[in-house]
Amino acid sequence: MTLEQSEYQKLVERIIELFERHRGDPNAFEAILSELRTLYKKIPIYPGIITMLLPKVVQSTEMDKLKEGEEVVLVLRDGRIVSGKVAEISPSEIKLVEGKRLDVSSLDEKVPVRREDVREAKVVSRVVLEKEWPSLDFEEE
Amino acid sequence: MPELKLKRGDVVMLEGQLSLEVREGEVLISGGLRGKGSRTVIPRAKSVPLEAEGDALVAYTLGRDGKVEQLSKRTIPREWDALISEVIQQRPKKILVMGSVDVGKSFFTTYLANTMLRHGLRPGAIDSDVGQSDVGPPATMGLGIFEQPVAQLYEVPLSSAYFVGSMSPSEHMLEFVVGVKWLVEHGLKKADSVIVNTPGWIFGGPGRSLQLYTLETIDPDIVVAIQREGELEHLLSSVPRARVRRLPVSTKVRSRSSAERASLRAMMLGKCFEDAGKLVLNLWKVRLKRCYLHTGRPIDVGTLGVQAQIIHAEQMPEGMLIVTKRRMDKGAIRELEARFGHVRTIIQGSERNMMVGLTNDVNEMLGIGIIERIDYERGRMVVLTPVKNADEVAAVQFGSMRIKPDGEEIGTIRQGTF
Secondary structure (H helix, E strand, O other): OOOOOOOHHHHHHHHHHHHHHOOOOHHHHHHHHHHHHHHHHHOOOOHHHHHHHHHHOOOOOOHHHOOOOOEEEEEOOOOOEEEEEEEEEOOOOEEEEEEEEEOOOOOOOOOOOOHHHOOOOOOOOOOHHHHHOHHHOOOOO | OOEEEEOOOOEEEEEOOEEEEEEEOOEEEOOEEEOOOOEEEEOOOOEEEEEEOOOEEEEEEEOOOOEEEEEOOOOOOHHHHHHHHHHHHHOOOEEEEEEOOOOOHHHHHHHHHHHHHHOOOOEEEEEOOHHHOOOOOOOEEEEEEOOOOOOOHHHOOEEEEEEOOOOOOOOOHHHHHHHHHHHHHHHHHHOOEEEEEOOOOOOHHHHHHHHHHHHHHHOOOEEEEEOOOOOOHHHHOOOOHHHEEEEOOOOOOOOOOHHHHHHHHHHHHHHHOOOOEEEEEEOOOOEEEOOOOOOOEEOOHHHOOOOOOEEEEEEEOOEEEEEEOOOOOHHHHHHHHHHHOOEEEEEOOOOOOEEEEEEOOOOOEEEEEEEEEEEOOOOEEEEEEOOOOHHHOOEEEEEEEEEOOOOOEEEEOOOOOO
16 A cells, blocks of 8 residues: 555545435535536646535535525425525425426336437446456456 | 843744844844844744843834734743754754644744854755745745845745745645755755755645655655644654654744735745746747647648647647647547547647746756746747846746736646646
C-alpha cells in the first residue's frame, strides 16, 4: 500500500457514497450532479474542496425546520417523491411551487411498452471493465 | 508620536498596522538586532515580538488594527533558544521547518535566520508555503538570503524563485517537490545554511505525500517540528530520530482567518504587478512549458478540411491539438478524431488572465506574469509582467490560476487545458 497522492480518489468515493445515500431519488441526483458540474468548472484544481462541499448539496432535515423559499425534496411514506420550492407552511401541510412528482415503483415481471411511445432506447452495460479492459478485471478479494 | 521606555529584557508585542523607530539603545525584533535610527513597519494581520537588549527608547505610530502590548514575559519558548544555540554551534546545512497552519513556522524561520545572522552566519530561507508565500509572489516558492535583520520573512530580498503554478500545492505536487529541491541546491551555493519553511498541509494521503517526499528529496540535517499536541508524529515516524527537534508553539501565535489570508495574498500579488508592463513574446523563440501547446508537429490548418474556424493545429503523440475561434460542433470534432485520434481543443481567448512563470535559459524565474492574449497564428504572447526585457525570457511556465493585475483571484484552469 502507498499513500494517495491525489484527492480525486476521495472525490470518487464521496460521489459513490452520495449516490448510494440518495438511491431512488432522481431530484437529489440532479442537484448533486448540477453542483458537481459547477464546482468542477470553477475549481477543478481543488478536488479536496469539492469533496468537502458535495455532501452539503442535499441534506436531510426535520420537517419543522423547513423554511419558505427553500428548495426541498420530500420522500413520501408510499415511496413517491415530491420536489419543489416551499411556498407555504402550515401545521398540517406544506405547499410547494415549481413542483415535480416522481413515482419510483417496481414493475411487474413483464412490462409491455409500445414501440411508438419510445423516444430513445439505451442499453445498460454493467460489466464495462470486463468487456473493455479484461486484464484489469481482477478478482475481488 | 507615542514613545515606550524599555529596560533590558522587556518584551512588547507589535501588531500591525504600525510603524516603529528605535530612538535610543538596541532592541531585537523577531530576533534581529535593531539599533538607534532603525525603522520597522508591521503590516495589518501580522504581529512580531520586540525584546529590549538594554535600556531603549522606541517611538511608534499605530495604523488600522495596530496595537502595542507590553508583556510580562517572553513569548519565545526556551526550547526555541536551546535549538537555535545548537544550530549556531553545529551549523547544519539544511533545516526543514514543519508544522500545521498557524503554528508560527514563518516566524520561527525569521527568528532563527535573524539570530544566525547576529552570530555571523549567512542563512537562506525558502518559503514553500505557496498560498501564503512570504518570500516571492504567491504561487511560487522563493529563496531569500539574509543580509540584514528583518521583522517579517517577506522583507528578505528574493534571491531565486520557482513557479509552482497555483496557490495550493494540491495537484501541483511534482512542481512543488522539484521546486524545493531546486531552491535548496541554489540556496546552498549562496548561503551557509538553508531553512525550508513548509506548507501546513500535513494530513491525508496527499498532505502526507507532500511532506514525506519533500523530506526524502531534501534530506535535511535537522527537522524542526513545531506542534501543539503531537500532530506531526505520523510524519516524524519516517525521519531518523537523531534529526528531529520537537518544539512547542510560541505563545501569542495569532491565527489568520481565510479572509485575512486572501487579503494578504491579494496584497502580495498586487505588489508584484505594481510596476508591471506589457511584454510581447515570440512563441517561435520562447519555449512553452507545462502545457501541450507548441509541443507537437505543426499542421497546416488549410489541409484539415473541416468546416470550423481552426487557427492553429498540431499533431502530438496523444492525438491532436487545435486552437479554434469559438467552440466547435461535435460533428467537426468527430471528423477530426476519426483522422487524428484524441482531439484537444483550446478556444482562443481562454488563455486570458492565466498566471504564468517567466524563466531564463537556465531555468531561473525572472518573474510571474498574466497572459493578456495569445496570437496563435502569428505566434505572439502578450504578458503583463514586472519583467522588463523580453530577450531574457527563454520559457513560459503555464499555471492553473487566473488572476487580475490587482491581485484578485478570478478563477482556475483545469489541468491539461493548454
